[in-house]
Amino acid sequence: MAKLGKGLAALALSTSFVTIAQAAETMRCSHQLPPAHHIAVVVDKWAAEVEKLSEDEIDVQIFGADSLVKANDNILAVAKGDIECAFSLNFQWGKTLPLMNVTVGPYTMSSIEAWKKWPTSEAAAFLEEKLAEKGIKNIAWMFQTNTSVFTSKGKPLTKPEDFQGLKMRGIGPAFDRGLVAMGATTVSMPGSEVYQALATGVIDAAITDVAAAYSRKYYEVQDHMTVVPVLAAYLHGYVNPAWYDGLSDKSKAALKQAGEAAAGWALEASIEASAHAPDQLREKGVTVHIATDEENAAFQAAMQPSFAEGFAEESGEDGKKLLELIKKIK
CATH class of the missing domain: 3.40.190.170 (Bacterial extracellular solute-binding protein, family 7)
Structure with a gap:
C-alpha cells in the first residue's frame, strides 16, 4: 500500500506540473529586426522581463527577422488573433492609421528629452486609443532613432x-x-x-x-x-485584445511594468547605438x-x-x- 501511495502521490505531483505547464499563456511575438539590431536586443530583454514578472504565467516566444510573419502582415495577424503579439515600426501603419507617422515629419520630433516623456504622455495615450479602435492593444513604446x-x-x-x-x-x-x-x-x-x-x-x-x-x-x-x-522612429509592441482580456491581473501588470521598463532600455540603447x-x-x-x-x-x-x-x-x-x-x- 505504501508503494501504491507513493505511486499515486508521484502521479498527482506529475499531473500538477502538467496543469501548471498548460496554464502558461503562449505569447508569440513577431518582428522584422535582425538579431544584432539594438532594439531586437531590447525586445529579447523585455520578453525575459515579462516571464519573470508574470512568474512564468506567460511564455514569450520571440520570432525576429520576419521569421514568423512578414513585417507588413504583423498588424493584421495580431488583430485577427493568428498570433498574440507583434512589434512594428510606426510608419508601417501607412494609411491604416496615418497618425502613427507624426514623428517622421521632417525635423518634427528629434529631441531626446521629448522622447523621455513620450511613453506616459497625453500624445501616446491618444495614439493608444486610436490603436484600440483598429483592433489591437498597445503594450510597449520603444524609441529607435532620431538619427x-x-x-x-x-x-x-x-x-x-x-x-x-x-x-x-x-x-x-x-x-x-x-x-x-x-x-x-x-x-x-x-x-x-x-x-x-x-x-x-x-x-x-x-x-x-x-x-x-x-x-x-x-x-x-x-x-x-x-x-x-x-x-524619429519607434517600434511599438501590441497584442490581440481578446487574448489580453483572458490574462490574469498578474500577467496584465507584468506586461505593463515590462513595457515601461523597456521604454527606458530602448532609449538608452538607441542613444548608445547612434x-x-x-x-x-x-x-x-x-x-x-x-x-x-x-x-x-x-x-x-x-x-x-x-x-x-x-x-x-x-x-x-x-x-x-x-x-x-x-x-x-x-
Whole structure:
C-alpha cells in the first residue's frame, strides 16, 4: 500500500506540473529586426522581463527577422488573433492609421528629452486609443532613432538637388512626399529586403536608422552615408485584445511594468547605438558625412511642406489634435 501511495502521490505531483505547464499563456511575438539590431536586443530583454514578472504565467516566444510573419502582415495577424503579439515600426501603419507617422515629419520630433516623456504622455495615450479602435492593444513604446542616414553609392547626398532621379526605398506615404519633392522616386519594401535591392540596383539609395545601416550591413552595398536628424522612429509592441482580456491581473501588470521598463532600455540603447554607428560605418570603409546646420535647413525647407500637406490630408482633425499634444512635450 505504501508503494501504491507513493505511486499515486508521484502521479498527482506529475499531473500538477502538467496543469501548471498548460496554464502558461503562449505569447508569440513577431518582428522584422535582425538579431544584432539594438532594439531586437531590447525586445529579447523585455520578453525575459515579462516571464519573470508574470512568474512564468506567460511564455514569450520571440520570432525576429520576419521569421514568423512578414513585417507588413504583423498588424493584421495580431488583430485577427493568428498570433498574440507583434512589434512594428510606426510608419508601417501607412494609411491604416496615418497618425502613427507624426514623428517622421521632417525635423518634427528629434529631441531626446521629448522622447523621455513620450511613453506616459497625453500624445501616446491618444495614439493608444486610436490603436484600440483598429483592433489591437498597445503594450510597449520603444524609441529607435532620431538619427538617420541617407545612403548612396558613388557620391554623397548632401543637398536636395542630389536626390534628382534617384530610386529610393521610402518609409511611408507622408514622409515619402518629401523625398519626391527633392526629385526622388520612392519604392515601398520591408527593411529586410532593402539590402538585396541595393545590391542588385533595384534601388539606388535608402534612408534608414544610422544603427540599422550598420546592423543590416548596408556598408557592403553603399559607400556614402549622410547623417541627418530628419525623422524619429519607434517600434511599438501590441497584442490581440481578446487574448489580453483572458490574462490574469498578474500577467496584465507584468506586461505593463515590462513595457515601461523597456521604454527606458530602448532609449538608452538607441542613444548608445547612434553614438557608435558612424565610427563603426567608417571602419567598414563608408564615407560618413554629418550634415551641417545649413544642409539640414535646406532639407527641412525642401521636405517639410510636402509632409505637412500629406499628413494633414491623411489625419484630419485627429492629426491637428495630436500635433498640439506633442507640443506639450517638445
